[in-house]
Amino acid sequence: MFRRERSIPLRCSAAALCNNLSVLQVPSRNLTHFGVVHGPSAQLLSAAPEGVPLAQRQLHAKEGAGVSPPLITQVHWCVLPFRVLLVLTSHRGIQMYESDGSVMVYWHALDSGDVSPGTWSGRVLVFDIPAKGPNIVLSEELAGHQTSVTDIATEPAQGQDCMADMVTADDSGLLCVWRSGPEFKLMTQIPGFGVPCPSVQLWHGTVAAGYGDGQVRLYEASTGTLHVQISAHARAICALDLAPEVGKLLSAAEDTFVHIWKLSRSPKSGHTEVEHCHAECVPDTQVCGARFCDPAGSSFAVTGYDLAEILRFSSV
Structure with missing residues (x-):
């Protein structure tokens, strides 16, 4: 709370x-x-x-x-x-x-x-x-993008086995996952579906993307596999953020709401799982x-x- x-x-x-x-x-x-x-x-x-x-x-x-x-x-x-x-x-x-x-x-x-x-x-x-x-x-x-870039997210590389440490998003909803080095290498492209992606985050190899239709989607960064799709908001998402120490994800949207989610990795499947933790309304405000x-x-x-x-x- x-x-x-x-x-x-x-x-x-x-x-x-x-x-x-x-x-x-x-x-x-x-x-x-x-x-x-x-x-x-x-x-x-x-x-x-x-x-x-x-x-x-x-x-x-x-x-x-x-x-x-x-x-x-x-x-x-x-x-x-x-x-x-x-x-x-x-x-x-x-x-x-x-x-x-x-x-x-x-x-x-x-x-x-x-x-x-x-x-x-x-x-x-x-x-x-x-x-x-x-x-x-x-x-x-x-x-990697053909339309306006909307957001960039990074996380520190976790050794040589880290397959992704930067993700970029654009107005078409396309996500590009990159690995840094002497030169950046494009690892994965995650197709859009006709909806802008204003905000992205990276956490332990998971891409969290917030879209203009209010959805939050979680992808495996190295493969682009969709793990979770959440109808999180009634209007366009305007911001995502991550608390890296605990895996909390914050989503905020034009519907006046801010939600907090807890991300975790399933020990059996290795997929990312989500639990809703908190909702806060900012009345009469376009967040x-x-x-x-x-x-x-x-x-x-x-x-x-x-x-x-x-x-x-x-x-x-």
Whole structure:
């Protein structure tokens, strides 16, 4: 069970974008960072455990070429083994900052019509990131999608036997499963069925995909085999998240509901099994972002379209 905690006020309401909430926990400082997009700017907040905002910063999309101001499409903390970067994407390009948003270390301009986290053209851009400094290099472009890329999920490779450590989704519902290395290798393509897939996650070789018809589907990453299909929501899913330590899956949708599911592997079949754990309704709100606030899944946060606050919930 979860209970509502003190909400965190926003200067501007959240835009109606899928996955419009990023969360970074900083245990060493007992802080949680939140990022939310509103039009041409992204709002960053640092909050103490009780929800008191301690610092706020606004970042704006770099203009690049063009007449109209660019709209931000995503803000996300990328946690690498040796570094944490804050990535801002817009219709004009990709901006990479130090984790607190204080210094922009890299800018990559996009061609007209492209957008990240992948691009409208279906390309997925791979960058080499140094341990420190601005010497970031575009190293590879992955061609697996024919329509707009909607989301990207990764998990650390579990040794040489790990068959998948990245999955990308697109507007047609197609999923591409990749294995990283000196070059990325396309392992599996999981066909779509005419419904967009706005959000994906990876957990122990299982792909969790949320679709525009409210379904959550769980696939075996290495083979593309469908294990579980859940009619989870009455409207389009806008966000999925995973608590990796315990295998909890969070799904949020435009139907005002956030659900939490427990994933596990059947010892007999090896298939992924699902148990429903919790449902939370955010009345009269088109939910557009939701994330766990810790790897154990003991708390989560929610944003909604035209809602000038981040809602917080913690386990009882």
